[in-house]
Amino acid sequence: MGAELKLGKIIEKDVPLAEHCSYKIGGLARFFAQPSSLQELEKIIDYCQKTGLKLFIFGLGSNILFPDRPDGETLFVSLKKMVGWEKKNNNLFLEAGFPLSYLAYTGHPDFVFTHLLPGTLGASVYINARCYEGEMSKILGMVYYLDLKNLKAGIQELEPKACNFAYKESIFQQKPWVILGAEIKAEDIRHNWWRDELEKAKKINLAALDNFFQYFGRGLFSRVKIGVEEKEKLQQIAADREKKKQFCYPSCGSVFRNNYEYGVPTGILVEQLGLKGLTRGGAKISPYHGNFIINFDRASSTDVKYLIQLVQDKVNNKFGFIPGPEVVIVNGQES
């Protein structure tokens, strides 16, 4: 394509994607951007449309396996710096890059499940993130997005019931839409501390899981005042995630979706097959959680993909279905 970039500081060159995801895997992105406002994002989108560059939008990179050799014709755009919020329709509007886990410290019982859930608001809507009896679809008001195929329509909105939310699914996975933000149903929550905390967080790479845990686990827990009952709930979640050693190694969280028709979580099937601890290069099926493949020693994307394929084959042979990936696998030049 060879187009010269004219967006100056907005677009960076040769950025290691490994530094922008929780897996610490991913080669150099020829083009990379982190807009901090809607205006910057619109310029980037416009630029891509004019030059023919493909656009890959993401958040904190906690659910992505980036390629070892990214496609040089793609502009990788993280929205993690778009972290604004405002009151809207008696709800609270959060921009796409807002770190979801802040909600856990607001004192609202419906948001407790977001504790130590890595990632941004936008991606959590996209995947309908869920855990500990909570789910994004249950706390959302209107969702706002741009249709890349119809930019003239401007910012569009969608009610939750039109978002086709299901287990780890939403309409946003089927459409060329960029989620700009969403309302959460929160009339009265404690969030006067967000501004200071977001300033602190700017200096930390939260994509790295050890940093993430340090900041959202220990750091916020000691700094933000919450009730005794709420503290206990957060501690229970932290203990469960720590027991599964979720923050000890780079990973993408659960690699596979569960097959609810079959009725046994994929992690348990992996365990029954005796695959826990199996390694390939620097990647390993976690000994602590059958649905995690960890990067224990400079794993490549190819290492992880090998283990994904192996689990899919073995599960299919024994249990008769192929577990679909939950992780978003981005193809590169090696694939």
Ligand SMILES: Cc1cc2nc3c(=O)[nH]c(=O)nc-3n(C[C@H](O)[C@H](O)[C@H](O)COP(=O)(O)OP(=O)(O)OC[C@H]3O[C@@H](n4cnc5c(N)ncnc54)[C@H](O)[C@@H]3O)c2cc1C
């Ligand atoms: C240790 C660990 C534990 C985890 N535990 C859980 C859990 O308990 N429950 C759970 O549901 N998930 C879990 N996850 C997965 C992850 O936390 C969620 O999927 C989260 O929503 C990802 O947010 P992100 O910003 O990092 O998304 P990214 O990884 O950056 O992106 C994920 C996908 O969303 C798309 N996307 C991102 N932003 C936008 C946008 N604004 N508009 C359109 N598309 C977008 C991307 O293109 C990509 O396809 C875990 C991950 C880790 C590493």
